[in-house]
Amino acid sequence: MPLVDSHCHFDFDAFAPDRADVWARSIAEGVEAMVIPGVSIPQWRHLFALVNSQPGWYGAVGIHPWWVKELAIAPTQVARAVVERVEHERRENGGRCVAVGECGLDGQIDTSLAQQIPVFEAQLDAANRVSLPVIVHAVRAHNEVIRILKNTRPQCGGVIHAFAGSRQIAETYIELGFRLGVGGTITYERAAKTRDTLAAVPLEHLLLESDAPDMPHAGRQGERNSPEYLPAVAKTLAELRGVSMETVITQTEKNARALFTI
Ligand SMILES: [Zn+2]
Incomplete structure (x- = not known):
């Protein structure tokens, strides 16, 4: 079954020693x-x-909130x-540049939201100018992120990556496209609240992601996360929703391909 990892920092040094091996194992697990x-x-x-070195890899142009202080x-x-950069x-490279991001707001870092906000807004503006979706990082800042998205509506939609939050917040993002x-x-x-939310919202609005090398799964704390473990996310989501893994994989693949036009 074909999986799309909608968010993987595969360029990071954590994968430098064995990137080709990890990708080979990911393909064996169904990641396309x-x-x-x-x-x-x-x-x-x-x-x-890197993206251009391998079929099936796509990139986005963005400034992550953690890197705002180095701007x-x-x-x-x-x-x-x-x-x-997108135009370049x-x-x-044709269709390999599929989004603007990762951009957003993080309320847990020592860069103030006042510093992060103009950089986020500028990227939303850029996404609309080049007609691409946005990949949004929203950590302990949902109210601010929602306020900003309402002001500068991303015309091609986007994804709230690694979503964690209530059903009400999830539905607000979905209404915003x-x-x-x-x-x-x-x-x-x-993570009961997030599990309940993701079990309840329509599957048409969900994407699977590893966020590797971050976000190790339960039982793998302290390890490097990897796209090869993506089937475990699909399996858990299927169990929470009471549907087959195939249903989850088929629909989320469709969702990712539609959002990023890949
Ligand atoms: Zn990320």
Whole structure:
């Protein structure tokens, strides 16, 4: 059964020693495609060199909230930088650039939301200018993220990656045209609220993701996470929803391919 890993930091150094082996094992587990998010301007060139080295790999252009403090340009220049990079990748590499992101807000880091907000807004603006969906990181900042998405509606939708939260918050994102990324969080019984939410919202709005090398599954704490473990996320989601794994995999693959046009 074909799986799409809608969010995997496969360019990170954690995979440098054995990237080809991990990908071979992921293919053996059914993973056919993955989206590798952008995190910082200096990373974009390496990211797309990697993406272009392998069929089934796709990239996004973005500045992750954790990298905002290293940003070497003014927030007012971010939209233009993103648009120019997307246009460059489209010229050079056709359909491999499938989103803007990973962008968003993180309330748990030492960079203030006041610093993060203009960089996030600039990327939403850029996404609309190049007609791409956005990959959103929303951690302990759902109210702010929702307020901003209502102001600058992403015209091509997007995904709230690694979604964790209540059913009400999930439904608000869905009304705004967003899908929700489902990752290793749901393998933890203590994540009861998120598990209940993701068991209840329509499957048409969910994507599977590893967020590797982060987000190790229950029982694998402290280990490097990997796209090869994605079937375990599908299995847990199927159990929570009382449907077959095949139903989950087939529908979420369709959702990911529709969102990213891959
Ligand atoms: Zn990420």
